[in-house]
Amino acid sequence: MKNTTKIQLGQNGPFVSRLGLGCMRMSSIWGGPTPDEKESIATIHEALDRGISFLNTGDFYGAGHNEMLIGKAIKGRRDDAFISVKFGAIFHNGQWLGMDLRPIAIKNFVNYSLTRLGIETIDLYQPSRMDGSVPLEDIIGTVADLIKEGKVRHIGVSEITAGQLREANHIHPISALEFGYSLADRKIEAELLPTAKELGIGVVAFANTAEGLLTGEMKAPLPADDFRNHFSRFHDENLINNLKKVEVLKQLANNKGYTPTQVAIAWVKAQGDYIMPLVSMSRRSRLPENITAMDIVFTGEEMNILNTTFATGAILGGTYLER
Numbered sequence: 001m002k003n004t005t006k007i008q009l010g011q012n013g014p015f016v017s018r019l020g021l022g023c024m025r026m027s028s029i030w031g032g033p034t035p036d037e038k039e040s041i042a043t044i045h046e047a048l049d050r051g052i053s054f055l056n057t058g059d060f061y062g063a064g065h066n067e068m069l070i071g072k073a074i075k076g077r078r079d080d081a082f083i084s085v086k087f088g089a090i091f092h093n094g095q096w097l098g099m100d101l102r103p104i105a106i107k108n109f110v111n112y113s114l115t116r117l118g119i120e121t122i123d124l125y126q127p128s129r130m131d132g133s134v135p136l137e138d139i140i141g142t143v144a145d146l147i148k149e150g151k152v153r154h155i156g157v158s159e160i161t162a163g164q165l166r167e168a169n170h171i172h173p174i175s176a177l178e179f180g181y182s183l184a185d186r187k188i189e190a191e192l193l194p195t196a197k198e199l200g201i202g203v204v205a206f207a208n209t210a211e212g213l214l215t216g217e218m219k220a221p222l223p224a225d226d227f228r229n230h231f232s233r234f235h236d237e238n239l240i241n242n243l244k245k246v247e248v249l250k251q252l253a254n255n256k257g258y259t260p261t262q263v264a265i266a267w268v269k270a271q272g273d274y275i276m277p278l279v280s281m282s283r284r285s286r287l288p289e290n291i292t293a294m295d296i297v298f299t300g301e302e303m304n305i306l307n308t309t310f311a312t313g314a315i316l317g318g319t320y321l322e323r
Contacts, residue, residue, distance in 0.1 A: 010175035027062025126156030233317030
């Protein structure tokens with residue numbers, strides 16, 4: 001059955017599936033093992049079969065592996081897929097070195113992406129972050145030139161400020177803003193979300209479960225080798241406090257007959273018809289659960305419980321989103 005609910009990215013922009021498939025976990029991240037490629041491709045195929053057209057990747061995911069994987073998956077199905085690519089992050093031996101957003105680098109990146117994906121045009125192309133090293137007008141202007149060349153269709157931005165979003169949209173119409181957003185991470189509600197709504201820009205919201213905090217499966221303390229130990233949110237008393245909040249989410253989800261993950265995704269969707277939950281998956285088994293989450297409806301009382309329990313500041317400690 002097709003998941004036919006759509007969202008429009010930007011004023012007069014493309015219509016894509018309301019639920020997006022994040023493909024990052026289909027490649028080795030931070031030096032970890034690479035998931036089974038056949039299962040990853042099968043996951044993309046089933047997502048497309050169910051009407052999930054929005055596929056999100058980055059040219060630095062697995063040093064290009066992720067794009068090549070998607071290229072294999074969409075071969076013969078190009079018209080079913082809307083491909084979103086982030087660029088600019090530089091890694092070496094699994095370590096992040098910084099950003100390269102120079103026009104000459106962007107022109108280089110896009111050609112490698114097109115080759116790995118096996119396509120002629122990238123549907124949505126966006127810098128993965130802004131670091132102030134290159135003027136915004138040079139970055140957005142370069143991608144706008146790529147649109148004229150036919151290599152890109154639409155421009156997106158990721159992890160920027162409200163002021164930068166306005167400036168970017170003034171240079172060239174921006175179709176989508178990608179940012180982490182969840183019950184646990186709500187700071188973008190103050191300025192960034194209202195700005196995107198005012199400008200008619202679609203929001204692609206990733207990290208809906210806040211690095212697993214909202215799944216209801218996390219326990220304190222985390223294993224010593226867990227990467228989340230790098231973030232103060234998951235330290236000692238912070239984690240204990242935060243998991244108490246999650247107990248409220250677990251109870252509400254149980255009362256509704258859903259999982260905490262489903263409720264967390266549904267909450268993101270409920271924040272506006274211009275917001276797309278972007279959920280990372282690498283297994284077909286997760287598709288039904290996440291698709292079902294898009295049908296969840298909250299009562300006023302349920303929404304009040306969630307918004308009060310997870311008010312801005314209720315979750316203690318920071319993550320990589322707070323730089």
